[in-house]
Amino acid sequence: MRSSVPRTFRQITRNATRLNVPRCRASGARWSSTAAAAEEEGHKWSTPLAKQLTEAITTTGPIPVASYMRQCLTSDLGGYYTPKTSSQNDQFGTKGDFVTSPEISQIFGELIGLWVVAEWIAQGRRGAGVYLMEMGPGRGTLMDDMLRTIRNFPPLAKAIEAVYLVEASQNLRLAQHKLLCGENPLTENSIGHESTSKYSPDLRIIWAEDVRFIPQDPTKTPFMIAHEFFDALPIHVFQSVPPPQPPKEGDAADTIETPTGPIKNPRRLPQGHQWRELVVSPTPLHRLNEGEPEFELTMAKAATPHSMYLPETSSRYKALKDVDGATIEISPESLAYARDFAIRLGGSNPETSPPSQPAAGRKAVASAPREEAVMKDEPSGAALIIDYGPASNIPANSLRGIKQHTRVSPFTSPGTTDVSADVDFLALAGSAINSSPGVEVHGPVSQALFLTAMGIEERAAQLVKKAMVEKGRTGEGKEELTEVVKRIEGGWQRLVDLSPQGMGGLYQVMAMLPFRPEQFGEEGKKRRPVGFGGDVRL
Structure with missing residues (x-):
């Protein structure tokens, strides 16, 4: 049996808010247009949970993979192990x-x-x-x-x-x-x-x-x-990215983006590689074809509280930090x-x-x-x-969905697809x-x-x-x-x-x-x- 402790939908929005995931104008417009345009064009959501997740992300920004998994498996709205009806x-x-x-x-x-x-x-x-x-x-x-x-x-x-x-x-x-x-x-x-x-x-x-x-x-x-x-x-999923290149002095782009807004001080750019959290976002409407997953993984544009803490808790994670593109799951x-x-x-x-x-x-x-x-x-x-x-390695890229004995995207039909990851x-x-x-x-x-x-x-x-x-x-x-x-x-x-x-x-x-x-x-x-x-x- 693969079940975890459930959370209410309100908790997922609080999680995303606490993350302070940066939302630039372009990204924010995309999220809003995805939800609004889908409604206008009569998009038929795969599940009620898919619709509610999209509305939450439109309001608060992308959510951690952990929040997505929890909702898919045990949401009060109809998770995989907590369906709304006993007829499932x-x-x-x-x-x-x-x-x-x-x-x-x-x-x-x-x-x-x-x-x-x-x-x-x-x-x-x-x-x-x-x-x-x-x-x-x-x-x-x-x-x-x-x-x-x-x-x-x-x-x-x-x-x-x-x-x-x-x-x-x-x-x-x-x-x-x-x-x-x-x-x-x-x-x-x-x-x-x-x-x-x-x-x-x-x-x-x-x-x-x-x-x-x-x-x-x-x-x-x-x-x-x-x-x-x-x-x-x-x-939670994290990926190592190389340090940003500092802009030349006097450049108009002489700023860095942080969770709390831009800072004009390139000399304070983070030194060395950084961990960035992979988060769940709605699939852009122009790629939202019928039958395809309504969500996808994207990379947070700046450090999140999770990325600044969890990968620093073990020497096993720290050893991979300087490897470009290294991905870990915690x-x-x-x-x-x-x-x-x-x-x-x-x-x-x-x-x-x-x-x-x-x-x-x-x-x-x-x-x-x-x-x-x-x-x-x-x-x-x-x-x-x-x-x-794996017996000894840190799991990476293992998030999966299972439906009718077939491996499918974990972002397929949230609430009706089993979602799991390697231990x-x-x-x-x-x-x-x-x-x-x-x-x-x-x-x-x-x-x-x-x-x-x-x-x-x-x-x-x-x-x-x-x-x-x-x-x-x-x-x-x-x-x-x-x-x-x-x-x-x-x-x-x-x-x-x-x-x-x-x-x-x-x-x-x-x-x-x-x-x-x-x-x-x-x-x-x-x-x-x-x-x-x-x-x-x-």
Whole structure:
């Protein structure tokens, strides 16, 4: 599931206003004429959101890619995961826009469940205070397969006191409730909604729109899963440009443009390369042909607050600043989630202060509590992140749209097209390690390597054998058995396929674990978890 925390439309206009993106007369006239002329010529907007975005940009100027992504996915007007009506087709499966690993084979969720079991065993088999948490759980398939697997280990199943699902979509929340809870009622609680698992009357299933509504209790042991979640969190895009050439003294153009207006002082021109933010603007009317994207990327004409701050936060970004045309993508919300995971596992880093402003969200903006330091005496739990993106490089030019299993422009039919971008795994690792002294990071490794180490082929063989026994008992024909075997074999092989069309190399897996050298070996020596080159520790 790829969902992020929603914002209202009013927030997007405030973002653009705060950016102070310079609007020269020519550009301002173009934006206004695009919207006005389109109305006069009877342009039919692809979606209501496309029309509203154009009107907002006409009023306030181009908006960051992050604001555009957030609106496309979770707008109150009708985002991809927050449609105005419940009649919108399911995004998942062969009839939707994309197929996720849990939908391809039950083995995927079973192995994730086994990974949690292995970590629980390695950390001393805690008998209470354990909880599961999944970010953007889609239709609930992954968590259902995990719970079905974990119930085969009664001590762990009994130790789990709750399952938290971070979900922004009401429609998906209802689908998850139906799958995970059956006929048990769904009620509201202080942080969102809750029900009871169909697997146990003692297991609470709790939904929240924002991870910060879920208490960071230092006495608890969390096991967190984020599968195809980070790729939907908004990104900012920046490109390096060479320094401007100073005009000759006395030249009529002896000025520079800044967000607050022109300055007549060429000697104060910025030295060296600059980062410029790529922002979203309406496509000019003369190129707005029927069926073509109504928006496009343009470069801000001067520095924005985001471009002056975000690319300066990491040496990885600074190393590319002097490269003409270098493009980088940064997701502050992804770093905030990685920080949250790390603090839940190992407690806060006393050397870093909490951020002054939390990650944006519809309810979160108004009512989420300010982050406070969390001191955890004994780090515990684990987090598993599975997503697509480069294993070590900074993502660039990865913004994409997906519609009916086909890659399309991310600016096509806003609100009805899935929009995502590659995940910067090293940035997540850095955020986690800097946020808590009690965590360590493993990976990323390819999905093929992880699932193979977890025993995907062996599990598939068990399912084939079971199917042969059951079909033989019921006397069903050979054709039915052949179809079942084909589905099992085709599913697991697709998950580990390393070809360009496969998922084994496209997806990466990264783990966050508690760092406790007194239990797991010499200080500085990392214990490799199962799936990352290690074995189950009994």
